[in-house]
Amino acid sequence: MRLTIKEPDIDIGKDGFDKHCQLGRAKTGKVLSELVEKTEDPIVIALDGSWGSGKSFFLKCWTGAHTNENDGKAKVIYFDAFEHDYLVDPLIALTGVLSDQFDPNSKAGKAIGAAKKAVSKVWRPATRIGLAAATAGVSEIAGAVGDAVVASSNEELSKASENFWKKEDGRRAAMKEFRTALRKLTEPDNDGIPQKIVIIIDELDRCRPDYALTMLEVIKHFFAVDNVHFVLGVNLNELQNSVRSRYGAEIDAGKYLQKFINVKFSVEGDKWNKYNKGSFEYFKKLAETQGLTEDQYLDFINCYLENMPPDRLPNLRSCERLVTSAILAPARNKLAYRPDAHILAGLLIMESIDPDTAVLAREGELPFETVQKTLGLRANRTVPDPSFLDEAINRWSFCLEEDLNWPENDQRASGWPPAQTNNRGDIVPRLAGLLWGTIRTLDIE
Template sequence: MARLYIPEPKITLYEDGFDGHDKLSRKTTGDKLSDLVERIDDPLVIALDGAWGSGKSVFLKCWVGEHLKHHGDKTQTVYFDAFQHDYLDDPLIALTSAISERIERDPESKSAKAWRIAKNAAPFLGKAALRLGTAALVGKAISLTGDEDGALNDIGDKLSEEGGDIAKSLNDFWKKEDGKRAAMEAFRSALVQLTAPDEQGSPTQKLVIVIDELDRCRPDYALSVLEIIKHFFNVDGVHFVLGTNLLELANSVRSRYGSGSNAEGYLGKFITLSMRLNNGNKHVGLKPLLQFSKNAKEEMGLVGNPLAEALDVYLELPRLNQSLSLRDIERLYSHCSVLHPFDTAWGGVLSNWMLAGLIILKHQSSKEFRALCLGNTRQIGLLETLGFDKLSFPNRDPLRVERHQLLSEFWNYIFNDGFRADQEWVNERHKQFMPDDLNRGSMHSVVLETARNKLGEVEVVPFGDD
């Protein structure tokens, strides 16, 4: 049975690394990221920038485990899926909970004791505190202890004791921000304890928090996450890695502050540096891309599917495989699960190659595909999309060259030369692919009928994580 999507890879967070999951040779990128967060003590916010569908989530889920294998004695990693939590009002509470799951596995550890102080302060820093005025209680609880260390250790008990005074403290809270500032100081002081600074104040332990899917969140939630990172976690030894598409994140800024806002400048206030995650093809070469395609067909039950095999021929084209993301390739294969391939008794192999080309055209340019369905064939840019307008074969496999030459001639025959019946295209080499009686006019009709009736009514929408 065929599947519409590639099943989610079974990655065990914090245990699995890149071994067995690194289909695109990205371990080197992971090593560079690890080196960066270990060498630098200043708080970093690193944007791992990649287009939608480039495999950011798989990379980051592997990286949090890979980093622990080599640096787990002095660094803790946390993975937080922001998109799964953006239905909540307050990202600080959700983020604090995710960190607690990692830090408090050993409740008696020094790190766990330090983090509990931050966790107790967190509710009084978020939106709930603004509504209820409870941050004033933090200031009162700390002031009752008489010293900073005592404040941090006793804060939980004092908050419980003073809990009945929430309503009474409401007016005082709005008159001054002392309570919230005290909560902020408690939170940051706990983070500093968590990094176990040496005598010079340099962290000996590090915390690296991965926030994934930030670009898929509601704009107000995504930007709140950035503000929380900047204001609450700005501590040496605490690093953030953001899995995001910076172009889309910039759109979130414009959604909040207007289309004329300086979105890139705004993001620059929060993000220290960015690392570009290759899109899964043009930087890693054709071989890893074809390996991904092979694995995708196996997982989707498409091995031996004539239409999927036809798509493979197109994926070998340099211009196309440099423009498609991994999600794009998955979506193309999804059509092979939905559509029935042509019977090889009609038209041989080329009929499915024709259908595969139309699938790519529809995916790459729905506008041009609609024009084709209306018969406006001279407006179609399929040749440019596939790279057939400037096709070259330096050091290419002879069989691959022959296939691409055949496809180039076929689509040039359809779109470039018009449909004059006096021009012949089918020669001896092409008879193995096309019936003898299929002339230009009938080929034109077949292409239009296929676009309108076989493919025009089907639309596969994106699905799943990056």
């Protein structure tokens, strides 16, 4: 038995949506393919999505789907930025991955070879400073000249300044060489059709802030060539935090990013709407794959998810965490008592969506309003199973609403409310403790 969800085994560049995707995102992939194929000007597309929304999964599938399912002609190259952010300069990493895609003896390979030579002229250990200077970063230049003032005479300063500008002129020339090489890489074939290049930059928002922003600068200044496009897998809110980390909290981070990003896509697309609950289907697939059973509260979890509003459903990563948590939870058939499955299943779902709710539940500070909001427990709402929804509301209300007047003789055949409960406010903390290890016994039945 696996306690973690195995990542899909996607052959990047070959496999597409048909083989792996159950969320209907192939339609979004086709729209993206049409955009890059029809556009000649260099564009940067941000595929925006929250943590766990499936950005990487989408991009890995689209890398192969563009050619094999959408009849795209552009060469699509996948690059995981997070795997390379230990490097100083993203330009080196990007040029390297681009070089790996072409035979060095081919026309395209020779063009990449010329680009690599140009990069070697631009690069130096303090790459970020070099890039700033090459793109008219006057403050960096002033700093370098200022250091020379301290250490040199006026004559030496003059020579140092002259040498500095010669080097920077050389770097600007190298940038032009690099773009010229890219143009050769994308120039039309005998039929007049250009070789489009699409570079996917995935996991950009997980990178060090300085690396992520330098990547955007490199794309803007080095790759601004017709028929060269970029698709960024990113959480734009997190990327805006990177901007604030570098430039201060007062900067308009959204407006700053507009300088680098031309088009925004939402990875969640049309699957999260009132007609189609993509993440619920994903959970059911995971539960089946992992062998989750009713003794692990599968039936109650399914009822909750089936009745939740689409905007309250856990995202894909949260679904994975939910399955893992349910596997680790004490199975009902292994316990000497029958703890309330409505509450246990609800706690598992809430913890997968917002881990802070587990802390509140253990400490007896979980408000009923939080449960209502997180699980979508609203009465008089059209749902597939209104009786389950009503029962869940009643049980959570009994446990958490302080001024609730519950009839003393309302003891149901199911054993709810618990007959031996002296303090109904203890029920949720005790069940949370059962799930997350603070206690292993219950004095309620």
